[in-house]
Amino acid sequence: MAAKARELKAAGKDIISLSLGEPDFNTPDFIKEAAVQAIHDNYSSYSPVDGYVDLKDAIITKFKRDNNIDYNQNQIVVSTGAKQSIANVAMVLLNPGDEVLLPAPYWVSYSAIAILCEAKFVEVPSSIDTDFKITPEQLEAAITPKTKMVFFNSPNNPSGTIYTEKEYRALAKVLEKHPQIYILSDEIYEHINYSGKHESIAQFESIRNQVAIVNGVSKGYAMTGWRLNENIEAQLLVPSLHANSSLPWKHLDRNNPLDFEAEMETLKSEVASGDRERKPVFLNFTGHT
Numbered sequence: 473m474a475a476k477a478r479e480l481k482a483a484g485k486d487i488i489s490l491s492l493g494e495p496d497f498n499t500p501d502f503i504k505e506a507a508v509q510a511i512h513d514n515y516s517s518y519s520p521v522d523g524y525v526d527l528k529d530a531i532i533t534k535f536k537r538d539n540n541i542d543y544n545q546n547q548i549v550v551s552t553g554a555k556q557s558i559a560n561v562a563m564v565l566l567n568p569g570d571e572v573l574l575p576a577p578y579w580v581s582y583s584a585i586a587i588l589c590e591a592k593f594v595e596v597p598s599s600i601d602t603d604f605k606i607t608p609e610q611l612e613a614a615i616t617p618k619t620k621m622v623f624f625n626s627p628n629n630p631s632g633t634i635y636t637e638k639e640y641r642a643l644a645k646v647l648e649k650h651p652q653i654y655i656l657s658d659e660i661y662e663h664i665n666y667s668g669k670h671e672s673i674a675q676f677e678s679i680r681n682q683v684a685i686v687n688g689v690s691k692g693y694a695m696t697g698w699r700l701n702e703n704i705e706a707q708l709l710v711p712s713l714h715a716n717s718s719l720p721w722k723h724l725d726r727n728n729p730l731d732f733e734a735e736m737e738t739l740k741s742e743v744a745s746g747d748r749e750r751k752p753v754f755l756n757f758t759g760h761t
């Protein structure tokens with residue numbers, strides 16, 4: 473889809489691409505400098521398959537600080553991008569014939585990943601009347617004995633919609649009645665949010681163990697070409713997901729050690745600046761005021 477959009481743009485067509493999300497600003501200088509420093513420090517050998525321990529600790533700090541969620545090192549797997557993490561979780565969980573609920577509109581790759589897993593994807597439609605969000609009633613009605621997973625993506629690509637705490641709480645109430653259903657929460661656009669606080673559906677204890685969060689630096693820090701992200705998963709998935717991270721089917725192998733250094737710098741600087749300063753720093757990067 474993205475390639476098609478590029479092709480049409482190159483042919484002079486006026487195209488708004490609603491496929492992949494490319495930030496309209498550049499990777500911040502302090503991250504570039506950290507990567508250059510990592511090259512000079514010969515940071516170039518194989519990294520641990522599930523991520524460096526220091527990086528996992530920085531990710532744990534981020535989740536506690538930004539999302540008030542406690543995770544431990546065993547629950548974190550670092551990968552080469554949100555897309556890889558989503559595919560890893562899906563490959564580990566989905567069997568042929570399982571149903572995956574996709575609140576629509578959704579990012580193009582979700583259905584493709586479900587198809588790869590030989591699962592059946594079921595769209596749950598939304599419209600402008602509900603601000604492109606699904607309701608608890610719709611969710612309940614879409615669940616069948618075959619439902620294995622539901623995807624949420626807030627802030628959302630392509631609609632831009634953002635679920636509030638109250639809306640997620642109501643959806644969590646439905647899902648807590650179905651503990652066999654896993655929830656994939658794609659929060660890759662956490663920092664591209666101009667309308668309020670980011671909410672994660674994993675904040676609700678009653679469903680915490682059903683949720684795999686996928687988050688990372690590709691969008692918030694304009695590092696889409698760097699290939700690095702983080703993925704937190706329900707404790708139950710951990711052994712198979714860790715093993716799966718090293719399988720050759722994934723599109724890139726291992727998280728890049730240079731990215732590790734850069735992400736450490738990103739996370740350290742966020743931790744040092746604190747939540748309240750995070751927004752102005754981000755807006756400076758983007759040139760917005």
Ligand SMILES: Cc1ncc(COP(=O)(O)O)c(C=O)c1O
Pocket residue numbers: 491492493494552553554555556579625628629658660688690691696700701
């Ligand atoms: C909703 C959503 N999730 C995940 C991704 C992929 O992110 P990454 O570059 O970290 O693999 C994209 C890319 O456009 C996206 O729009």
